[in-house]
Amino acid sequence: SQKIEQNSEALNIQEGKTATLTCNYTNYSPAYLQWYRQDPGRGPVFLLLIRENEKEKRKERLKVTFDTTLKQSLFHITASQPADSATYLCSFAGNNRKLIWGLGTSLAVNP
Amino acid sequence: DTEVTQTPKHLVMGMTNKKSLKCEQHMGHRAMYWYKQKAKKPPELMFVYSYEKLSINESVPSRFSPECPNSSLLNLHLHALQPEDSALYLCASSQDPGLVGNEQFFGPGTRLTVL
Numbered sequence: 001s002q003k004i005e006q007n008s009e010a011l012n013i014q015e016g017k018t019a020t021l022t023c024n025y026t027n028y029s030p031a032y033l034q035w036y037r038q039d040p041g042r043g044p045v046f047l048l049l050i051r052e053n054e055k056e057k058r059k060e061r062l063k064v065t066f067d068t069t070l071k072q073s074l075f076h077i078t079a080s081q082p083a084d085s086a087t088y089l090c091s092f093a094g095n096n097r098k099l100i101w102g103l104g105t106s107l108a109v110n111p
Numbered sequence: 112d113t114e115v116t117q118t119p120k121h122l123v124m125g126m127t128n129k130k131s132l133k134c135e136q137h138m139g140h141r142a143m144y145w146y147k148q149k150a151k152k153p154p155e156l157m158f159v160y161s162y163e164k165l166s167i168n169e170s171v172p173s174r175f176s177p178e179c180p181n182s183s184l185l186n187l188h189l190h191a192l193q194p195e196d197s198a199l200y201l202c203a204s205s206q207d208p209g210l211v212g213n214e215q216f217f218g219p220g221t222r223l224t225v226l
Contacts, residue, residue, distance in 0.1 A: 043217030
């Protein structure tokens with residue numbers, strides 16, 4: 001079945017450093033991947049979408065890459081801030097157009 | 112207006128109660144979704160409405176009954192729920208259900224507790 005795997009362990013980094021989160025997928029070749037941010041008790045917030053023909057996409061301090069050979073997307077937050085602490089979810093639309101979600105990676109940025 | 116609103120924010124109900132969750136968007140989106148989310152899990156799709164018609168029901172028990180009165184509103188009617196139905200219920204919308212890659216806009220959710 002189509003599946004997404006994200007770092008299951010929480011990621012702790014120091015303020016100012018770059019956070020790198022990983023999303024690996026199997027049994028499918030999605031046309032695009034989406035990244036969302038979710039704060040506790042709140043709905044996910046869309047951050048970035050990257051298509052299969054795009055190697056890299058940037059938005060302010062965020063950068064996403066998409067490697068269709070490795071079946072992997074990397075999500076980078078540069079110059080991280082404590083306000084970036086949240087859970088980050090990777091998703092793609094499966095062959096029935098329903099979003100398939102990873103479990104998310106919890107990021108904690110320490111001041 | 113780029114917001115999805117949900118009411119109420121919190122809901123506590125007994126197993127014999129009937130209640131409803133409400134969701135509203137004014138972005139002109141033609142797809143609307145109900146998700147259920149348990150702690151430390153990703154959102155789990157329940158229903159999809161496409162152009163105000165139910166297009167996907169993920170084998171959700173009949174104690175959950177969705178309704179889409181118009182293109183801006185989505186309701187979820189609850190009846191005879193079980194304690195294991197306690198979760199965060201999220202509403203989302205997207206521009207066009209047929210578009211590949213269209214992002215979903217989520218509401219803040221309703222925290223439901225079933226006693």
